[in-house]
Amino acid sequence: MKKFLIPALGAACAGAVGYAVWPVTPEASAPQEGAAFVAVTLPDTLSQQGELGKNAFDAVCAACHGENAAGKMGFGPPLVHKLYEPSHHGDMAFLVAAQQGVRAHHWKFGNMPPQPQLTQAEVKTIIAYVRELQRANGID
Template identity: 60%
Template sequence: MDRLTMMIGGVVVAGAAVLAVNLFKAPAPGGHSMTAPDTGALAAGDPIAEVRLPAALSPLARNGKLAFEAKCAACHGDNATGREGAAPPLVHKIYEPGHHGDQSFFMAVQNGVRAHHWPFGNMPPVPGLTRGDVKGIVAYVRELQRENGIF
């Protein structure tokens, strides 16, 4: 067997192994999935997710928590748990950094978001937040996510 055939065979075997691992791997710990949960049994305004709080927040996240409470919590719930009928929880695998990077939060605040994962309708832009405010909000949400096993 020549060297090129062996290299191609190795790449094919490695690719098949990666595909198999990704197709058959277990769900992430904590039951997080990229699918929005069924919230049909919840009453309007109920929290959608259970969120464990970190023992302490960084200074940036503490500032972000204040901005979140002022501008985001009315829809996204206290500690980003979401509110049935209003907006999704941000402490959910859908919003992990690898799927919705930090920049997506800046864009959402500035431009709003067209509904695409959840059945709550479009999110309007959020006036009155500076880039520094959003940076703090992102830090706050990411620290909540890490505490809840979302990386």
């Protein structure tokens, strides 16, 4: 039986990045490229800023960071993740990443290119959306 290590969250890793060992039987396989990286619980409602941010996120960010910021295997990390909580990656880090790009440092997806098509106001709405998703998933 093959086993694959995939990044995981959970109480056992006390909020740190951990790895879960998933046994793979001949009829099972590794996560498919493009699959969501984490399960995301959606908030019951989004603020007006959050709604605007969701629209901008879906248009620009979801191609790499996945639907509802759940990440996308083979493309980009989940933003609904303890690594991106406000005390570790503040709002300014998201703003700078969108404006200037960012070198890969937590994940092995490669560098994120700048997103010059986004205005600073649009990035702020995206941040509001991501923070609302994070709060709905216990990430404060």
